[in-house]
Amino acid sequence: MATIGFIGIGNMGTGMARNLVGSGHDVTVFDLDTEKAKGIEGATVAASGEEAAKNRDIIITMLPAGPVVAKVYRETIRPNAAPDTLFVDCSTIDVETARVLAEEAHGDGFAMLDAPVSGGVAGAEAGTLAFMVGGSAAGFAKAESILYVMGAKVVHCGEAGAGQGIKICNNMMLAIQMISVAEGFALAEKLNLDPQKLFDVSSAASGQCWSLTTYSPMPGIGPKTSADNGYKPGFAAALMHKDLSLAMEAADASGADVAFGRAAFDAYDRMVEAGEAGVDFSGIIRGKRGVQ
Numbered sequence: 440m441a442t443i444g445f446i447g448i449g450n451m452g453t454g455m456a457r458n459l460v461g462s463g464h465d466v467t468v469f470d471l472d473t474e475k476a477k478g479i480e481g482a483t484v485a486a487s488g489e490e491a492a493k494n495r496d497i498i499i500t501m502l503p504a505g506p507v508v509a510k511v512y513r514e515t516i517r518p519n520a521a522p523d524t525l526f527v528d529c530s531t532i533d534v535e536t537a538r539v540l541a542e543e544a545h546g547d548g549f550a551m552l553d554a555p556v557s558g559g560v561a562g563a564e565a566g567t568l569a570f571m572v573g574g575s576a577a578g579f580a581k582a583e584s585i586l587y588v589m590g591a592k593v594v595h596c597g598e599a600g601a602g603q604g605i606k607i608c609n610n611m612m613l614a615i616q617m618i619s620v621a622e623g624f625a626l627a628e629k630l631n632l633d634p635q636k637l638f639d640v641s642s643a644a645s646g647q648c649w650s651l652t653t654y655s656p657m658p659g660i661g662p663k664t665s666a667d668n669g670y671k672p673g674f675a676a677a678l679m680h681k682d683l684s685l686a687m688e689a690a691d692a693s694g695a696d697v698a699f700g701r702a703a704f705d706a707y708d709r710m711v712e713a714g715e716a717g718v719d720f721s722g723i724i725r726g727k728r729g730v731q
Contacts, residue, residue: 440465441465441496441497442464442465442494442495442496442497443459443464443465443466443495443496443497443498443499444466444467444468444469444485444491444492444493444495444497444499445459445466445468445482445491445498445499445500446468446470446488446492446498446499446501446502446511446515446516447470447500447502447503447530448468448469448470448472448475448478448479448501449470449503450560450563451501451529451556451559451563452470452501453475453478453479453563453564454560454562454563454566455499455529455563455589456468456479456482457479457480457564458566458588458589459585459588459589460479460480460481460482461481462588464585465483466479466481466482466483467482467483467484467485467490467491467495468482468483468484468485468491469484469486469487469488469490469491487515488511488515488516489515489518489519492515492516492519492520492524493520495520495521495524496524496525497524497525497526497527497581497582497585498516498520498524498526498527499527499528500512500526500527500528500529500530501529501530502528502530504530505530505532505533505536508528508530508532508536508540509536509539509540512526512540512543512544513543517543517544517547517549520549522548523548523549525549525550525551525578525581526544526549526550526551526552527551527552527554527585528540528551528553528554529554529555529556530555531555531603531606531607531678531681531685532553532555532603532685533603533685533688533689534603534604534607534685534689535600537553537573537599537600537602537603538599541573541574541599541600542599550575550577550581551574551578551599552572552573552574552578552579552582552599553573553599553600553601553602553603554570554571554572554573554574554582554602555570555571555602555603555606556568556569556570556571556589556590556606557569557571557606557609558590559674560672560673560674561673562590563589566588566589566590566591567591568589568590568591568592569590569591569592569593569594570586570589570590570592570593570594571594571601571602571603571605571606571609572586572594572595572596572601573596573597573599573600573601573603573605574598574599575598575599576595583595604689606682607685607686607689608686610679610682610683610686611682611683611686611697611700611703613649613650613679614679614682614683614700614703614704614706614707614720615700615702615703616648616650616651617650617654617656617720617721617723618702618706618723619648619650620646620648620650620651620655620656621656621723621724621727621728623637623641623646624637624656624657624724624727624728625724625728628728634657634660635660638655638657638660638661650721654721655721656721656722656723656724664721665721665722666721666722670718670719670722670725671719672717672718672719673719674719674720675716675718675719675720676707676710676711676715676716676717676718676719676722676723677717678720679707679720680707680708680710680711680716683700683703683704683707686700686704687700687701687704706723707720707723709726710723710726713726
């Protein structure tokens, strides 16, 4: 059993923390929204982030953005953590911030991993997330069994920042694929074709991808998804927009050619600007189909 501090009990953190408690770990949670923290039955609710950081084997964070992550580690976690505490940041942030924070942690004698996730709220609740982990081999070895409590796949991607880099590359591909599937269904509809027949063919042919076979954006086609629930978010358009923003920043810094990624970013930028930030990212098909 590990003693774990968990800071950031939002839509994702809630399921993750519950799975840690359910596996028998001693979990102390903190969130600015006290009611969310209190919703983790069996966990100790800390009165502050400082309290959650003290006397823990591992501290896990799930926070909304890079500047927030940096502030919490610099002002709350590092000054209060016990020696040899392992830091695991599961937020999705920019690669450079992840690298800088890991270097700062190392300078203070701590190991820090960047471990962003894929799988959405459903994956967090079910304990089937995929973790992309950057950081030292020793830190990964210490965290691996804990991460497997919350996820079904845990991959050590390389040194600090590698987890964040893999995450934004993956989600850029996901965004492009979702738009391609949405446009395929929209075109089939305009041609008066049966969308089920398109699914039956493409799901077993060269058009096959996760956005089609597992998370179809077309209601009533394939396994039940957000599309069958009014596009209630499993992964909101605002989050996809954020991840694509990080991918574009990385592309600009590295000089990578990401023309289709940039087109996907522009599409989700328009979706968010149209007031659909809280709609599931698969809801981008509604604009393609001309329906709401």
